[in-house]
Amino acid sequence: MENPMFCYQCEQTAGGKGCTKIGVCGKTPEVACLQDLIVYQLKGISIYAKTLIDKGEIIDKKIVEFVENCLFTTLTNVNFDAEVHVELLKESQQIKEGLRKKAKYSDNYPVQATYNLSNTKEEMLEDAKKAGIMYDQEVDADIRSLRQTIVYGLKGVSAYGHQARAIKYNSEQVDQFYFLGLEATTNDKLVLEDLIRMTMRTGEISVEVMRLLDEANTTIYENPTPHMVNVKVKKGPFIIVSGHDLNDLQMLLEQTKGKGINIYTHGEMIPAHGYPELKKHEHLVGNFGGAWQDQQKEFDNIPGCILMTTNCLMKPRPSYKDRIFTTSVVGWDAIKYVPKNKDGYKDFTEIINKALELGGFEKDEEKHEILVGFGHKATLSHANEIVGAVKDGKIKHFFLIGGCDGARSGRNYYTDFAKMVPQDCIILTLACGKYRFNKLNFGEVAGLPRLLDIGQCNDAYSAVKIATALADAFDTDVNGLPLSIILSWYEQKAVADLLALLSLGIKGIFLGPTLPAFITPNVLQYLVDTFDIRPISTPEDDLKTCLRQLTN
Structure with a gap:
């Protein structure tokens, strides 16, 4: 079966209109459709959750975390593994059924709530057509535009919320709004003015989640102070850490202490060098490369390892597919994944051993420092x-x-x-x-x-x-x-x-x-x-x- 695809959530979308054959990011039509169905399921979950919130109930934090992680999984350049999406869909149905019992089922709920997930991936892909952005041609274009803006704003919020939650910080206001915002995108009673208000409310929640993450990072790693960062390489084995998650970087720094491995930041991880609790590690030696979109060229045949902690992951080339690792919600099929245990701890032994085996750079480059x-x-x-x-x-x-x-x-x-x-x-x-x-x-x-x-x-x-x-x-x-x-x-x-x-x-x-x-x-x-x-x-x-x- 050919999977129909339409995605226009990022700036690089094909022709400035939408990706319909394959994502410019590398996302397949199969994954795109499964992501549409995940968001559809999250909306169904949110309809029931809002009913319960309106009655004064607090939604279980495990459900909040699941919704947050799913939203983050569907953000651009995060996860490209179809089987991960299928597992998330199965879990979403269990959560939906649990909330449905509490909220009491009714035919009056929107279709996202009454829909029940099919059993096989093939059937899920067929069902995903109705979850497509453009499926309902009767929806006013401006209404659709605002609904999608809210969804994409929530995806951004989820990325920050996920990072804060990993270090045990969360906001009740943010947690509740995932459900309120998603439910609003299914509610046909809301007119343009209502959706504009909800879009601005999404902005307010974005301020709150960034405030929360700032509090978490500056409490745990202390306030950043000016620091000179070397942007050239040093001799020896190394691991490059990309993404945004300071918690993952800290765990890796602690596990590589005294092992003769240099740690480099990459992409959006470069600000880590400003935090006192991170820069105190002497083997955090510098920053490698430039922005995310240069990674395929910069990682090509590299004599060390890469750890992707959040977006932005691009299709790994064969020359480094055996030495790139993902964690958290990041994934690509056949790429090694580092899970966490029930306490949030991650064992980086495999990536450490691989870095030592590869040997690293043969000599120091002349130092060039920039200020962060x-x-x-x-x-x-x-x-x-x-x-x-x-x-x-x-x-x-x-x-x-x-x-x-x-x-x-x-x-x-x-x-x-x-x-x-x-x-x-x-x-x-x-x-x-x-x-x-x-x-x-x-x-x-x-x-x-x-x-x-x-x-x-x-x-x-x-x-x-x-x-x-x-x-x-x-x-x-x-x-x-x-x-x-x-x-x-x-x-x-x-x-x-x-x-x-x-x-x-x-x-x-x-x-x-x-x-x-x-x-x-x-x-x-x-x-x-x-x-x-x-x-x-x-x-x-x-x-x-x-x-x-x-x-x-």
Whole structure:
């Protein structure tokens, strides 16, 4: 049976419209359909859960964790293993039936709730047609657009929620909203205005989950402090750790202590070097490579191992398929997976032994260091100097240039923009979009580095804290600051970040390299009218617009 596919959740979607034959990410139609059915099942679970929540009941945390992990599993570049999805579907049916008994079954519930999972994968794939985004042609395009925006925002929230939960932090507000948000996407009584409110509420929840994750990370690993990171390699066996999960990195660092193995961060893991409880390990020696989309070339025939802790995983080449390991919700069929035990502990013995066997790099490269570690505490420790420099005219403007990187042409915009920023301005950056320019030398202004690396994508919360504190110091709001936000988006965490900023009332954001395919012209017009969202044009013109606003 041919599996019909339609996916437009990420920025690289085919033709800017949707992937219909195979995902540009490498996702097969089979996996795409199973992911549609998982989301369909999660909506059914949420319908029953909301009924119980409305009666004042608290949903079991194991069910919350399951929904969170499923949402994360279906995020772009996370899991490509069809059998994992089948097992999740089977578990989803058990959970649904348990909630159905409590909520009391009724034919009045939407179809996502009344549907019962079929027994075989072939039957599931046939059923998945009705779970497809475009299956119901009667749905108004703007309603569908907002429903999908909520779902994708929740996928982003789930990634952050998952990381926090792994280190025993969770928020009742976030946990409950997974069900409320998903149920809203099935409720035909909700009109456009209702869904706009729910979309903004998704943004508020994104702020809350990022606040939670920031609290978790800074409590357990302490607040980041500025740190020079070597971006060249050292002689000896090594393991590259990619993704975002600091807990996985810490466990690996502890298990490799004294074994003669160098640990490198990769991609969005580079901010780990700023955390005192992580950088105290001497064998955390540096960062390897660039952003996620270069991994196939950079990992090709590498004499060491790679551990993928979260997204972004690309199809492993045969030259390193035997030395890449996944953990958490990440997966690719026939790739070795590191599970956790009931206490959350992971045994990395196999990857450690493989790294020692491979032998590693034969010699040191000449060192090249870049500066990381400017979380909100580190940056705001210089608040008086920053405010004084602005008042004295030494610092004219702040540019937040960050977000996800990707392979699509046009992303050199962000490199060119950063290079054009005047010398009397500061650049704040976060997420993997910074790899477009973070190895360039921007020098200093008013005694401060001109490029301040705030951290991972979830550290959009740090950017908000910095901006809010500066706004208070100048007795204005964030929109009154000499601050421009230039965002690059790729996947659903960026959707959550954008909704977070909008929910805080932040206006005038430049968004690129293209606009989301799931945003209809009417929804885009609403965002333009309400939040002054601007598609990027050219670096020269957009920079002039930002600086013109400053003089006005």
